[in-house]
Amino acid sequence: MLVFIARRLLLLPIVFIGVTLALQLLMQLLTPYQRAAAYVQSEQQMNRLDEIIVLYGLNDPWYMQYGRWLGQVVQGNLGYSRISRQPVLETIGQRFPATLELALFAIIPVIGVGIWMGTAAALNRDKLVDQVARVMSIIGWSLPTFVLGIWLLVIFYGWLGWFQPGRVSVRYLTELAGNPEFRNYTRMLTVDALLNGRFDVFVNALKHLVLPVATLAVVQSAQIMRVMRSSLLDALGQDYVRTAKAKGLAERVVTRKHARRNALIPVITLAGFVLIGLINGVVITETIFNYPGLGQWAAQAATNLDYAAVLGFAVFTAMMVVLANLLVDVLYGVVDPRIRYA
Amino acid sequence: MAETELSAAQATAFLKQAERRAGFWNSKAVLRFRRNPLAIVGLLVVLGFVVLAAFAPLFTELGRSCIRDLGLSASTQYDYRNPAKPAFWQAIFAPPSTCYQIPRQGFGTQPRTAEASETLLGTTSGGYDIFYGLVWGTRTAFRIGIIVVGISLLVGLVLGSLSGYVGGVFDNVAMRFTDVVISLPNLVIALVIVMVLGQSIDNLMLAIAMVAWPSYARLMRGEVLRVKEQDYVASAVALGRRPLGIIFRHVLPNAIGPLIIVASLDIGSVVLTAAALSFLGLGADVGYADWGQMISFARDWILGTPGNPLAYWYVSFWPGLTIVLFVLGWNLLGDAFRDVLDPRST
Numbered sequence: 001m002l003v004f005i006a007r008r009l010l011l012l013p014i015v016f017i018g019v020t021l022a023l024q025l026l027m028q029l030l031t032p033y034q035r036a037a038a039y040v041q042s043e044q045q046m047n048r049l050d051e052i053i054v055l056y057g058l059n060d061p062w063y064m065q066y067g068r069w070l071g072q073v074v075q076g077n078l079g080y081s082r083i084s085r086q087p088v089l090e091t092i093g094q095r096f097p098a099t100l101e102l103a104l105f106a107i108i109p110v111i112g113v114g115i116w117m118g119t120a121a122a123l124n125r126d127k128l129v130d131q132v133a134r135v136m137s138i139i140g141w142s143l144p145t146f147v148l149g150i151w152l153l154v155i156f157y158g159w160l161g162w163f164q165p166g167r168v169s170v171r172y173l174t175e176l177a178g179n180p181e182f183r184n185y186t187r188m189l190t191v192d193a194l195l196n197g198r199f200d201v202f203v204n205a206l207k208h209l210v211l212p213v214a215t216l217a218v219v220q221s222a223q224i225m226r227v228m229r230s231s232l233l234d235a236l237g238q239d240y241v242r243t244a245k246a247k248g249l250a251e252r253v254v255t256r257k258h259a260r261r262n263a264l265i266p267v268i269t270l271a272g273f274v275l276i277g278l279i280n281g282v283v284i285t286e287t288i289f290n291y292p293g294l295g296q297w298a299a300q301a302a303t304n305l306d307y308a309a310v311l312g313f314a315v316f317t318a319m320m321v322v323l324a325n326l327l328v329d330v331l332y333g334v335v336d337p338r339i340r341y342a
Numbered sequence: 343m344a345e346t347e348l349s350a351a352q353a354t355a356f357l358k359q360a361e362r363r364a365g366f367w368n369s370k371a372v373l374r375f376r377r378n379p380l381a382i383v384g385l386l387v388v389l390g391f392v393v394l395a396a397f398a399p400l401f402t403e404l405g406r407s408c409i410r411d412l413g414l415s416a417s418t419q420y421d422y423r424n425p426a427k428p429a430f431w432q433a434i435f436a437p438p439s440t441c442y443q444i445p446r447q448g449f450g451t452q453p454r455t456a457e458a459s460e461t462l463l464g465t466t467s468g469g470y471d472i473f474y475g476l477v478w479g480t481r482t483a484f485r486i487g488i489i490v491v492g493i494s495l496l497v498g499l500v501l502g503s504l505s506g507y508v509g510g511v512f513d514n515v516a517m518r519f520t521d522v523v524i525s526l527p528n529l530v531i532a533l534v535i536v537m538v539l540g541q542s543i544d545n546l547m548l549a550i551a552m553v554a555w556p557s558y559a560r561l562m563r564g565e566v567l568r569v570k571e572q573d574y575v576a577s578a579v580a581l582g583r584r585p586l587g588i589i590f591r592h593v594l595p596n597a598i599g600p601l602i603i604v605a606s607l608d609i610g611s612v613v614l615t616a617a618a619l620s621f622l623g624l625g626a627d628v629g630y631a632d633w634g635q636m637i638s639f640a641r642d643w644i645l646g647t648p649g650n651p652l653a654y655w656y657v658s659f660w661p662g663l664t665i666v667l668f669v670l671g672w673n674l675l676g677d678a679f680r681d682v683l684d685p686r687s688t
Contacts, residue, residue: 018522026538135380138677142670144614146621147662150640154658158644159651272525280529284618288641298530302537303623314534318526325525 001333008329012322019318020073023311024066030307032058035065037308038079039072041087046080073315079308083301088312091297096316097187098167099286099293103278105190105209106216110274114221115267118228119260125233133225140222145281149215149288156211165290168205176201212289216281220274227270232263265336271328272321279317371682378681384674391668395480399423399433402474405445411438442478442631444470453643453657464656466639470629472656476664478631483668486547486616487609493551495605498558503597505559506566507589517563524556529618536624543626550615558605565597572596607679610672617665633668636661 027035036052045052053059056068072078078088121133156163168176168189176182185195190209193202235241236259244254283295290296294313301309367376375381394401399422404412409419412429421427433441446469447459459465462473505516523531528550535549569575570593578588613633619625620634628635640658647653 014518015522015525018519019526022522023534026534029538138380138673139670142610142666142673144617144665144669146618146634146637147665150637150644150658151662153644154640154652154655158646161651276525276527279527280618283529283533284622287622298533299622302533303541305537307537310534310537314530317530321525321527 004333005330008326012326015322016319017070020070020315021066023314024062024069027069027307027311028062028065034305034307037082037306038069038311039077040080040308041077042080043085046082078312078315081297081301081309081312082306083304083309084297088308091309092294092312092316094187095292095294095297098189098291099282099295101188101190102209102212102216102282102286102291102293104188105213106220106278107274109213109217110220110224113217114224115228115264117221118225119232119255121225121229122232122236122263123255130229133229137222137225140218141226143218145215145219145284146288148218149212149285152211152215153288163207163211165208165211165288167208167292168201169208172201172204208289208291212285212291215285215288216278219281220277223277224267224270224274228263228267231266232259235259235263238262265332268328268332268335271331272325275321275324279321374682375678378678380674381678384671384676384678387667387671388675391480391671392484394477395484396434398477398481399430399437399441401477403445404433404441405443405474407443408438408441408445411440442482443629444475444478444631446470446629453639453654455656463660466636466657467642468629468639470639472636472660475631475636476633476661479633479636479664480668482543482626482630482632483613483616484609486543486550487613490547490551490554490612490616491605491609493547494555495558495601497551497555498560498605499562499594499598499601501555502559502562502601503566503589503594506563506597507570507585507593513563516559520556520559523553524560526553528553529615532615532619533622533624536619541624543630543632546616546619546625549619550612554608554612554615558601561604562597562601565600566593569593569597603679607672607676610669610676614665614669633661633665637665 027038032053033049035058036049036056037046039052039056039058040046040049056072057064076089078092080086081088081091084091117133117137121130124130153165157165167173182196182198182201183192185192189205190202193199193205236255238259241254241259244258245251279295282293283299285291286293286296287299294316298310298313300306301313404419404422409422412422412432414421414429418427418429421429422433424430447454447461447465448469450469451467453467454465454469456462456464459469459471461471463476464472466472466475501516501520505513531553532546532549535552536545539545539548575588575592578592583591616625617632617634617637620632621638623638625634626632637658640654640661643654643657645651646655
């Protein structure tokens with residue numbers, strides 16, 4: 001197992017170098033003045049870009065620039081974001097918890113509903129449940145995040161008025177900003193609200209999460225459902241399931257302990273794809289619901305040509321994805337011994 | 343006399359041909375497809391969009407500058423609907439770029455309903471005709487889909503077949519690179535690329551192609567590895583053919599089939615990614631017929647008027663419905679194909 005993890009860990013620097021190299025090559029298409037923002041650390045420096053260009057040799061050959069940039073990135077200097085008027089890493093630090101909160105809340109229905117519906121569909125193959133689940137999954141899978149999000153807003157905000165866009169109502173926003181007693185432990189609002197014993201804030205924040213979470217969950221759970229269904233069908237046809245049934249085990253025990261456990265293995269491999277889907281989805285969902293996370297910031301930065309911000313966001317998400325994949329791989333190895341020893 | 347009579351050999355050949363043809367329609371795979379109602383629905387939806395895109399000038403009332411650029415005057419302005427006139431064919435096959443500009447019914451900031459604006463589906467803010475934007479946007483969608491899939495197919499094909507055929511270090515490096523690209527969130531990477539290259543539809547297509555090729559490269563590599571082991575390749579090698587000749591004559595034609603099917607079924611998701619970027623404001627200029635932009639218009643009109651909360655429903659409903667139907671059509675088709683082609687499901 002240790003060898004397995006070590007081998008996976010070795011992949012990390014390779015991916016890091018690949019991603020940063022690709023980004024550096026892209027940056028070469030920019031003018032040195034545009035590139036310079038990726039090195040700057042403060043507003044004052046933004047006004048002295050000529051010095052930055054000389055300091056970091058932004059007219060040197062690209063490989064020399066790459067080395068220097070990599071050095072900066074490793075030290076945590078991702079440049080200065082024009083639109084948020086602070087260093088990129090600082091903005092990421094402030095906004096990431098909100099995005100993480102959204103993603104964590106989305107993962108629960110994605111996995112829960114996906115696995116539950118996939119199991120129900122497979123156990124009732126070709127019956128009504130199966131047909132309904134399949135049609136629902138293909139419709140869910142075809143609903144683009146930006147269409148679903150806007151429709152949900154029109155219905156539940158514009159028409160019914162149940163949920164609002166944003167992260168928390170304005171009155172709480174102003175109150176919490178000026179309230180020294182409300183401590184930000186995690187910067188995830190629902191968690192912080194509970195830790196501070198503010199149930200009103202918790203409920204309010206939770207209500208604001210409903211629509212974006214639903215938007216993210218519908219598309220992703222459809223994917224999980226499809227894989228769960230086919231892999232469970234596969235597992236149900238295996239010899240060990242037949243053997244278990246022949247032994248006279250109860251149907252429930254066979255499906256739960258023998259079939260479903262093995263069927264979950266392919267679903268774990270999907271986790272990486274789900275994460276990518278969530279990151280893609282978060283950029284759009286946060287933009288639609290005016291949710292102050294990383295995705296909203298990145299989308300704004302891209303349309304405002306805030307190069308440092310978007311490049312920093314790309315480096316950060318790439319690292320997140322790689323780390324998550326590493327985690328999934330390890331988990332995969334834990335669940336399935338065949339992978340470990342292969 | 344001799345001309346009307348069929349020789350026995352001709353008759354057999356004819357019968358064989360007919361058999362082959364019937365064989366195609368009644369083959370197991372096609373039968374499975376034909377018996378799957380969802381697949382038929384998907385096919386019809388996609389074909390519907392093809393018709394809509396191809397005959398866009400016939401479904402819409404062209405704008406003034408488009409009519410001017412088609413070389414039509416006020417008296418001949420409906421010539422583009424007459425198949426006997428050259429303008430008809432020009433409008434279908436090579437419409438001037440101004441035809442992709444959505445005509446504006448007035449310049450008011452508020453959207454107007456179908457009745458108020460005398461258009462089929464209403465107008466968005468700025469008076470852009472929703473129906474026109476959606477119909478001509480179908481053309482944009484197909485163009486994006488086909489070009490992006492074309493480029494990424496080519497990249498995947500070259501890289502995948504080289505990787506599979508050459509093997510060794512090249513294979514290793516190329517596949518690790520593929521792994522890296524495939525493991526990144528494609529929308530984020532496309533976002534970076536479009537921003538750096540500058541905002542336009544061409545750059546949008548380039549950006550999406552640059553993140554879409556890895557799965558094709560992988561698939562192609564696998565197919566090439568499979569075909570490479572076949573006896574006919576071994577005999578070609580034994581006969582002393584040059585490697586390039588073997589790749590082009592023997593390996594590629596036998597490996598390319600699955601790739602083309604998979605890639606063409608990806609048109610739906612490519613269009614989706616393009617629409618998403620364009621929704622974020624990284625696509626075409628304002629007023630260009632493009633689905634992503636049509637739906638981004640809706641962002642400002644979520645709330646209705648006092649007393650009528652759904653006053654602007656049409657601004658978000660029709661563009662959304664169009665995109666959903668398009669993607670649904672392709673997904674149904676793709677699903678059916680996967681079912682048909684999967685050798686495990688019989």
